[in-house]
Amino acid sequence: MIVHDLFLPSPLLALSAGTMVLLASIAWRRSAARSLSIGLITFLAALALTGRHVGSAPPGTVTLFIQDRWADYNGILIVLSSISILLMSWRDLARDPAHPADESALLLLTGTLGAVAMVFSANYIPFFLGLEILGISLLGLVASRRLRFPEGCEAAMKYLILSGLSSAILLFGAGLAYAVTGSLHFTLPVAAGSPGIQTAATIMILIGIFFKLSAVPFHLWLPDVMEGAPVPVAAFIAMVSKIAIFSSLVRFFGTGHLPFYMQSLMPAVIILTILGGNLQALQQTSFTRLLACSSIAHVGYLLIAVLSPGQLQSGVITIYLAAYTASTLGVFAIISAFGSPGHPDGTEIADWKGLFSTRPFLAVTLSLMLLSLAGIPPGIGFFAKFGIIATGVERQHDLLLAVLVTGSIIGLYYYLNIIRVMTGAATPLMVPPRTRQPELTVLVTVLTIIVIIGGLFPARLLRPLLPAPAMTPPYQDVMKASRSG
């Protein structure tokens, strides 16, 4: 690439530079605390550089990256989630002298780099590179569970195989799209002839994305992988990789009306995702598995908004992402705060019995987060779900709304079930000792405040951030002209 054509969003630059600094630092001397600090500083730098970019693209050319408010917003969400996840894993990594833990910080950093690259990419190549960087980092992170190493390895293998399979399908789809349109531009392949190959390309790309997004029927890996992974890594899978892939999905389809074959395919996937996720969550006894299933269901709700273009859509998707991120991060932060070395780590629901009397702060905040996920006021999730229903009503998706209501009622049951367990009588044996963990207390408090304030005053979050409807015919002409010229 020629230097004067270079266009690079600054957060990517910050994350890459931070990765190199971290590698150099590890090569010099291993120290978990220093690695974590470098990671934290890198994330803060990436956050501070959001909205800036290096170089400028001449108008009309096809760039590798794109920077608009949608990309910036998702980038911020991803980096903020990564900061929270770093704080969650800080205690276990920094206070465990037996296992050098620099790799975790490094993989967290590269994983975030991959996710942010996906968010900013406007081309198949950086998108796929980002996807793979993220996937490979996750592989290492998932296997890093020290207390239950075999389970972590099993989960990592599962992730490796399925993720490789879905990447291959996605890559094949991208190749077909290139064959049809002659462009690597990351958007719906639209060309004059050969509708069959276009459809095949779209569906293959979509299958790849649904795999990563764990939409039913491509969801089976998620609960297993999240259960095998350490708690902060499970949070990473549920937040960072999902936000990245979801933002790419929105960029791929644009916000306009979908092609007609998608109009029948998407509702089917949404219905399966909502019902499948919720019904599977009903049977779980493991908290992380339950959260995995609930995150599948939330993807389903979010896809309803994607399917409903209209006046409300943009603001609703924005607020739903924020609500899902804040509430789920809150739950994971509380699980991390609950667990302490040598005691139940809170990944089984039964561990939480009687928490209202033993550790009321955690119990109250966890209830709030769960209610927010279930869509009950005063949490931010209430307004988010309200918005999703509003978009559905606006486009009159009657069947999807019925499924959403059914799914929400089922969801309510399993969320309430955890609160019910916490109100039960505590068995004295299971009370874990309190450990000092100021970073987790601060994190949980901040997330709680975000969830409540966001729920009471959501007006500021309602912003139109989605990318403009991508493929308009004039734009295509410009692209073709630039390619031939």
Add this chain to the structure above:
Amino acid sequence: MSPLPALVLLPFLGGIAAWLADRPRAATVLRNREAPWRISLMVLVIETLLLLAATLRPSIHNGPWTDHFSVPWIPAMGIAFRLDMDGLSLSLIWLTLILSLPAVLLATRQVKTNAGAFHFLFLSTITGIIGTFLATDLFLFFFFWELMLVPMFVLISAWGHEDRQRAAIKFFLFTQGSGLLMLLSILGLVIAHYRATNVLTFDYFILAATPLSPSLSLLLMSGFFIAFAVKLPVVPVHVWLPDAHTQAPTACSVLLAGVLLKTGGYGMIRFNVMLFPEAASRFAPVAMALGVAGILYGAWLSCAQNDIKRLIAYSSISHLGFVLLGIFTGSQTGMQGAIIQMLAHGLSTGALFLIAGSIQDRLHTRDMRQIGGLWAAMPRLSGAGLFFAVASLGMPGLGNFAGEFLVLFATWHVSPPMAVLAATGLVLAAIYSLRMVNGIFLAAPLASPKPVTDFPAGQMAVLGCVMAFLLVLGLYPQPFVTFSAPSPPAVTAATGEGVSPP
């Protein structure tokens, strides 16, 4: 400055104070284990004074809407924090306070575990209820509607009786699930209004003028109806009620039966009948049939219960059938009867739950067969129990009679067979009420009675006030009838004049 936002927020803020007062450090400073209880009591007294001021405050608006408050909340979606008060909401808020004061006075003092949290949740529920009665922005209404469920759920599941957790989850799932249907209806109405006028708003008064096709209006109305029917409760969806009422701690049973159920009736009047008058009149035969079914079914099952709280819970289903019947008769009289019945049922059943709770605290059982005659041991408690049981069976001269009579009167004009069937419910009411009175108070004492203490004079005075209200409501209902009439949405408080003809 309008007192309405203060009315809504005060209990919640007071609840936070009560919670903080229960923290170990604060408790040593205050040297008082009962601090949360005292704070709650104080908050409720201040709230009552505030309400008194709001009642006596000269109405600055012409027309039936006496007070108004509005600030924008989420302007992008046309949502405002809008509260309006008319006679109906005012009288229901009075009922809320008249019941929650005795509930706190008599029944929450003995809550020892986590008393601060208990009072916080109790007062939050009251905030939700008062908010529901005042909100005239549909989003805000739904917000409060959902908000009051959460603290009630925790109250039942943490402080209730033996089978509390199942009952709490059942309660929450039923009310929340039906609430989602109401949300669909609200959004359907808003979007229909948006399509017609290009204005996105959740304002009750503006939405009331939305032009709707008959089928759409029936569809939207049924969404609201299902939500309110679950809360009221109407027979096929009443399943949560007996469990929730039986398992809840005493103060919460009082609040549930006395006030929470009334939000269902309030919603039917305010939203079903006033927003969709034509659809409501077409739907009326179905609703009235459901009402009669509820009266008979609730009464019949009530006759078969041995658990006192369960018996009272089923009798509630029967009494609230009258409310449903009255609301949908389509006449002024029926509506007035329904409102009087709501007030009277709140007072009498609330008091009955208080008495049942006191019996359970003293004898540790709710089974009528194990209680035996209490009259000799506890004459005051038994006397009060007799009074409220008789009130609930519809004795002339007490509030319930006035309500039921007006409803039956209005029903007779619409459909004599329904009136006859509904009146049969009164006979059953006599059977179960007298069976309860006989079983608990008048039967021969058990062979080995446990030593018990009667109600102290102070508590009797509180119950005496409730009795006085019931008597006034029964002997001279006219002022309440005129006072508590619901106002049509075509007249708003903001301007005092008609917005547009509905």
